[in-house]
Amino acid sequence: MENLKYARNIGNKTVNFDLNLRVREAKRKPSDLDVKLDDLIHFLLNNEKRLKLVVPNKLDSAKIFCYRGLMTCIACTPYENQEPWKIVAILFRGDIYLCARYTEQKIAQKKCMTEKDKLFTSWGYKFEQYMLSVKPHLDPNPEVPVDETEEFSLVLTTNLNKHNIIYGAEMDGIRCDKKKVDEAPDSFDDIIKYLSDKEFVELKTNRHIERANQDRNFRRFKAKKWWCQSFLVGIETIVCGFRNDDGIVEELKVFNVSDLPKMSRNFWDPKVCFNFLDTFFTFVKRCLVRHIKIKHGESSLNNLQTLPLVSLVFEWSPGSPVKVSPDCNHDEDPILPEYFLKTFGKCER
Numbered sequence: 001m002e003n004l005k006y007a008r009n010i011g012n013k014t015v016n017f018d019l020n021l022r023v024r025e026a027k028r029k030p031s032d033l034d035v036k037l038d039d040l041i042h043f044l045l046n047n048e049k050r051l052k053l054v055v056p057n058k059l060d061s062a063k064i065f066c067y068r069g070l071m072t073c074i075a076c077t078p079y080e081n082q083e084p085w086k087i088v089a090i091l092f093r094g095d096i097y098l099c100a101r102y103t104e105q106k107i108a109q110k111k112c113m114t115e116k117d118k119l120f121t122s123w124g125y126k127f128e129q130y131m132l133s134v135k136p137h138l139d140p141n142p143e144v145p146v147d148e149t150e151e152f153s154l155v156l157t158t159n160l161n162k163h164n165i166i167y168g169a170e171m172d173g174i175r176c177d178k179k180k181v182d183e184a185p186d187s188f189d190d191i192i193k194y195l196s197d198k199e200f201v202e203l204k205t206n207r208h209i210e211r212a213n214q215d216r217n218f219r220r221f222k223a224k225k226w227w228c229q230s231f232l233v234g235i236e237t238i239v240c241g242f243r244n245d246d247g248i249v250e251e252l253k254v255f256n257v258s259d260l261p262k263m264s265r266n267f268w269d270p271k272v273c274f275n276f277l278d279t280f281f282t283f284v285k286r287c288l289v290r291h292i293k294i295k296h297g298e299s300s301l302n303n304l305q306t307l308p309l310v311s312l313v314f315e316w317s318p319g320s321p322v323k324v325s326p327d328c329n330h331d332e333d334p335i336l337p338e339y340f341l342k343t344f345g346k347c348e349r
Helices: 038-046 068-075 104-111 115-131 188-196 212-232 257-263 270-296 298-302 338-343
Strands: 013-018 063-067 085-092 095-101 152-160 163-171 173-175 200-207 237-243 248-256 310-316 323-325
Touching: 013 115, 013 237, 038 063, 038 152, 038 163, 038 338, 063 068, 068 085, 068 095, 068 163, 068 212, 068 270, 085 270, 095 270, 115 200, 115 237, 152 270, 163 270, 200 212, 212 257, 212 270, 248 257, 270 298, 270 310
Parallel strands: 063 095, 063 163, 200 237
Antiparallel strands: 013 248, 085 095, 085 310, 152 163, 173 200, 237 248, 310 323
16 A cells, blocks of 8 residues: 555635745656556556456457546547547457557647746645645655656546446545544455545545636536546545745635536536547457458457467547557567567466
8 A cells, every 4th residue: 555645625715835845846747758558567467366347258348458548538639639649559458458548739838848847736736735644643744855656556447338337536535533543454355444434535626716717627627537537536625725926825725626616617518528438449449350350360350369469559649539559560660569479368268
């Protein structure tokens, strides 16, 4: 349960959090960090026997492995007008692995990041440090430099119509202001039981909203993304720290996740978001079927376990349809590492 944090200070209130406190000493994530599916892969390898995953025999029943961030990105696509995306889909032993890749636009943005841009990112981590503690009975300690590489993640499973999805998600902290919360146990089975009834909270920062266009953009864009992120992991509460331009959080405001669609009803609809996500998953499966028929023959669809790696690249830009191409080079960009390909699915269950 390394890096699990707890939130005790939740409520609408005036505060004075200086997000610049020791921020220059923070241990930042490398700007070129590319985790691909590494954390999810490690989880699958370490827990394969315990998970008892059923091996699919048809693509319709293929499980989809990915991260929450990818699902959020896809779900928000119907209302996106700026950010393109690029996703690699890999079929391995009958299941589908989806991994987001950097677009040319994103690569250019990262190269052009200024120190101010990096500071804005660090402010978000510093806010979490003001709000979260390492033990449920302790207060947060913002006096130490932030380690931005620390994170606590869960692996969850859900069904979206006919699609079975297993996905990783980084979680901010457990809410412990409403009832007593004990420290986490040590054994795996006890941990699962411990986490099953805990309420997590999502933490966000935002500049003070002072003008009508800022409020409109907040409802149109941020509220949509916040809702998708939180809904996907069953979070009911978001705490936002509203800051000034100098990085001083002056107000905490609590948002109920279920209220976000209501306050943004003129700008986006949750049904549209998740219908598109469902349609995209179906589209990926159909494209894989078509590709396999052409390259390996229709009979191979009945024996997915014997197929070599099959991959497709899905790219989308605002105002354009989704482009599909078989251009993923496993040698240059190995989404699934060799040790995973050699090991996963081989143990006795």
